[in-house]
Amino acid sequence: MRQARIVTDTEQKRINTYLNTRRHAVRDQTIFAVSFNAGLRAMEIAALTVGDAYTDDGTIRDVINLTTTKGGYARRVFVNKRLHTALRRYRACIKTNTPHKPLFPSQKGGHFSGNTMCQLFLEVYAACGIHGASSHSGRRTMITRLADKGISVHVLAAIAGHRNIATTQRYLTVNDAMIARAVELV
Structure with a gap:
């Protein structure tokens, strides 16, 4: 899907x-x-x-x-x-x-x-x-932006109302900006 x-x-x-x-x-x-x-x-x-x-x-x-x-x-x-x-x-x-x-x-x-x-x-x-884009775009955009800001997947799952974090993880998209910020934390 x-x-x-x-x-x-x-x-x-x-x-x-x-x-x-x-x-x-x-x-x-x-x-x-x-x-x-x-x-x-x-x-x-x-x-x-x-x-x-x-x-x-x-x-x-x-x-x-x-x-x-x-x-x-x-x-x-x-x-x-x-x-x-x-x-x-x-x-x-x-x-x-x-x-x-x-x-x-x-x-x-x-x-x-x-x-x-x-x-x-x-x-x-x-x-x-x-x-x-669809009716789910706002939801997915919000969850991805929060993840990009470092919010834990457990908190994201609670916000989304997901009972399983694997469901929440499917919402997340990794991009180059996220990777660049991550490697700077080393």
């Missing part, structure tokens, strides 16, 4: 520029922020509710407790500063404080399906000319 492409910083800027032109620009930018900063799968993003991201008074949660995951195992997702900023901006766009309502409503107002969320990612990547 071919792995999702890792997205460069330049490509991420191109994505954000393109997303500014879309009808639901802030929603879509926040969806991509969740993908790249929390490493969630498309089905996990689609299942998020307002109450997952915000408290009853509208405060952004520091930790999102996921119950809808690939393996069915609940996990905690920590909200970093970039994602916090995106969620703060998005808060003004949300038309409800009802905790069980979808965080990212579809055009019909309900939850996206996992498949429809995948299609949104594919549509945006295609419009930006980023070939080989």
Whole structure:
């Protein structure tokens, strides 16, 4: 199975520029922020509710407790500063404080399906000319960047919600810059 492409910083800027032109620009930018900063799968993003991201008074949660995951195992997702900023901006766009309502409503107002969320990612990547990217690209990009910064595979597995580090290792890509930095540590 071919792995999702890792997205460069330049490509991420191109994505954000393109997303500014879309009808639901802030929603879509926040969806991509969740993908790249929390490493969630498309089905996990689609299942998020307002109450997952915000408290009853509208405060952004520091930790999102996921119950809808690939393996069915609940996990905690920590909200970093970039994602916090995106969620703060998005808060003004949300038309409800009802905790069980979808965080990212579809055009019909309900939850996206996992498949429809995948299609949104594919549509945006295609419009930006980023070939080989998929809904998993944000997740893989995040995990690889953290590995590049020296985060242990055990921590990466916990972030990704993997029960086996061998699964996490498949996400990682070694590049020349990583090798050059590694040999300088000798």
